């Protein structure tokens with residue numbers, strides 16, 4: 001019921017969410033192409049390539065936790081006023097604002113690859129979070145200029161916005177699978193299975209094969225056969241349609257690079273590595289089994 005209402009609300013806002021989203025998304029794309037390698041490194045950091053996990057959800061726990069602590073300290077201070085409680089609440093709000101800005105940067109980096117309903121929902125999520133950060137910043141200024149009661153009320157409003165926004169973020173993850181490893185439900189074979197006659201695999205041309213129901217990408221290069229998961233862990237792009245650059249296969253949808261020898265992510269937006277398969281040739285048949 002709540003989800004249906006949210007979907008209807010988000011769809012009702014598409015007239016302004018879409019154009020604003022396009023402006024922001026295009027600005028990120030332009031900054032990325034103008035920034036070259038440095039922009040790629042920054043985006044890789046923000047996606048969480050170094051963490052092998054999306055960075056955004058790890059950061060969002062900090063403002064939610066800090067602002068929850070500030071609420072509790074404010075409540076205690078209203079029952080038994082104490083300078084230490086006031087300082088604690090203000091400090092927690094500061095931590096929440098700083099972490100909220102970091103989470104916003106990581107969220108923007110992830111968001112600009114989305115389309116349709118998920119893009120709109122992500123826009124709304126980001127705008128609500130930004131509003132919460134603004135409310136808390138004003139609240140902090142009021143608390144420090146002898147308007148503590150009004151500042152506390154404003155932080156309750158900020159907390160309400162952040163909580164609703166967190167729900168929308170959860171909907172993107174749990175309802176739409178954004179940020180989830182798209183291969184998580186695959187069951188790759190643990191024993192060797194035949195997937196293709198060796199003679200049918202052309203050099204330097206990625207090919208999709210089926211290994212007991214799991215799609216696998218094969219590539220013969222410089223006499224060696226590589227086998228990686230075929231489904232991009234980011235949003236499910238088909239890796240056999242991608243280019244080979246240096247020692248990596250590049251996803252055709254959003255450009256994630258996966259190392260051919262290890263499956264690790266060289267460049268995002270993907271953060272989860274691809275499954276690496278062991279390969280052998282038996283009686284002219286290529287056989288694979290998952291290597292890890």
Ligand code: FES
Pocket residue numbers: 113232233234235236237251252253254255256268269270
């Ligand atoms: S689906 Fe997004 S990089 Fe592959």
